[in-house]
Amino acid sequence: MTTEERNLDGVIGKKNGYRVVGTRPIRHDGVDKVTGRAVYGADVRLPGTLYGRILRSPHAHARIKRIDTTRAERHPAVKAIVTARDLPRIEDKYADLGEGTFNFKWVSDNVLASDKVLYRGHAVAAVAATSRLAAEQAIELIEVEYEPLPAVTDVVAAMAPDSPILHEELVTRSLGKPTGEISNVATHFRHAKGDIERGFAEADVIVEREYRTDIVHQGYIEPQTATALWNADDQITIWTSNQGAFGVRESTASVLALPVSAIRVIPMEIGGGFGGKIAVYAEPVAALLSRKSGRPVRVTLSRSEVFQGTGPAPASWVKIRLGAKRSGRLTAAQADIRFAAGAYPGSAVGAAAGCVFAAYDVPNGQIDGYDVVTNTPKSEAYRAPGSPQAAFAAEQAMDELAEILGIDPLDLRIMNTARAGTRRIEGPVFPVIGSYECLVAAKQHPHYTAPLEGPNRARGVAHGFWFNGGGQSSCIIAVNDDGTANLVEGSTDIGGTRASIAMQAAEVLSLAAEDVHPLVADTNSVGYTGVTGGSRTTFATGIAAIEAARDVLRQMKERAALVLDADLASVHFADGEFVAGPGKGISFRELAGRLARTGGPVTGRASVAPTGVGAAFGTHIVDVEVDPETGKVQILRYTAVQDAGRAIHPSYVEGQMQGGAVQGIGWALFEGYQFDDQGRMLNPTLLDYKLPTSLDVPMIDTVIVEVPNPGHPFGVRGVGEVPIVPPAAAIANAIYRAIGVRLTHAPMTPARILEAMGVLQPARA
């Protein structure tokens, strides 16, 4: 559908039909960010603020027998101490905060452990003191008596009949049906399509393999931080850097058993989140400490606490079985996906199951998913939650199939790609999607056919899918008398969404992007807005901005009719001018200056919960060189192709594609939690947990494909998540073609590569 067919005022006859959309203005928050003036959570300075510190469990699994805070209370600088006894008892209560469903009973127990600690780093108590040093000293004075219990950190081991049980009351459920079985398996579900047995019987070739990925952290540069002030009137204000102020409000209110109206959350600038800053950790603790002390309290986590006490991406075990005819046409696809949810149920295994074969038209499919609790930090969302793990397995299986069949790996994918009308294994049918277009663009890219010479060098490809999200969003637009507009929104700006949302409003209002001034507001200042996550913000908050701008135009037309002495029905808005006939018009800017004398200010508003979300696909090409003596992998060249639907600000789309690819390179080669046999993380610092640096990655080339999403006025699809999906599989496929050995466990570290080559013996079973 074209823009004109949607009768969008002010969008005519410009480049690609747009005046602002598709251009590259400087981001509105750019100066503050590059000059260091942007205010982050830890910059908040309130008079009398206390320093909060959290005492964490040294055990991966233990019963708490006793907590004695007497000695800490005697410390002269200590003003408050809290434990789980200060939290209200929470029954099962669920909420979808935008990128996953939360059960606040578990959230509460994760914030401060009650009867058991379930992972090393689990919070058990917190102190507020007048100095950071005093707070550090005081938590050492808290005596906790533990009864250590056997721990299990591996997802497969946790499913074994003789595994230690984390939750004695946990009953495996199967789509709402309790099985009656106590185990670490919280949930088992199955998607099925066609006849899986017949599909494999019809296959000429079958490939089958098991894959694993380790726990990976989002690696945001800014640790969690929250400052809370519990006022004497029981109104609470929280300053925090989180992906969604309203989600913090809802989560904190639920954990503290308060109405949401008792809490105002002020969102600060955020130093990255990638899904890891949706759950609350510091916020309820800071609030409780403030209530007890009567003073503002700031809790800022250390890097070690971030690794051990917040929610990373789950480890996975995935078994893939694919069947195909000699022609390459898939006949059957089967996946068994097991995710280590961490201490409490609720991993991204549901999403993984929806993603694993989504890119392909599978006539017969079966997907089993298992959500399994383990003695590791409760997993949370991480950029396309579940899809990188699924793609690491499925896209290697596709590569294996291509090799056996002697078909080009992109041709095999093109042959089997999902298109509009393809029924997914879990049931729904795809609307217009850009999977085919991405694959073809990759095939036609010069990188794909460029010579690659030299020993131990090879090229790999992989394809990826992410659903993208919708959710609730709100915007308010006020017209200034100088002809500009102020835009108030509730979406935390992580990746340039101030710009992408303001540009959509500017497009409708025929203003320059710089003439719409966006402000990310607190929870008392704008309507409910879901988290910045799920690749939903430019889509959903963008629609809110478009609707708010349309509301502005509706009101401005009334003023124009008054000023022009014309019938309202005759007034149209085009190219920044309200026109009521030949020679009878007034510009937006001039009319804005006359609002005070034509009825007062004009403020548009919109709150939306849009459907019509457009799914995202991406195809990546990578060249690697493997050093057979050290196992080191060097990435020589990297190209990312992605369907953006419509790139509102192409630079920020490219930035997302590059950032996702770099994080995916981290999954592929470097990142992973390592545990000892007691369940203790061995690498909880950035010295030992290696993130990719500028020395590890080449320039990531990008190709934006635009297959407009019919569900958005400009065709927007979310772009932030899908670029992390293909990299690990693409690199694994390249490594295989370089050394002839398939790596099935990510990260593919030098040690694992040498083990796979038979140069090194496995370090442990």
Next chain:
Amino acid sequence: MPTVWIPAQMRDLTGGEARVAVTGRNLREVIQNLDARCPGVAERLIEGGRLSPLVNIAVDSEVSNLGLLQPVRDDSEIHFIPAVSGGR
């Protein structure tokens, strides 16, 4: 009549049927009528009078954000899908 696609793990309630056509103008009526034919369905999908937070429902391939109030057409397809994350 709207068609409900029954997930593999609920087919014990439908005698193995993968698709069941039932009347209803919205999801609440569809689930009520499905439950009348296949007792136990509502218990798995509804908690406290609301759609379970652990289940997403897609109507005509679009995940609904209206819960049980979601209108359905005579030719609608309805799918029950586990929520993106969840478990208990």
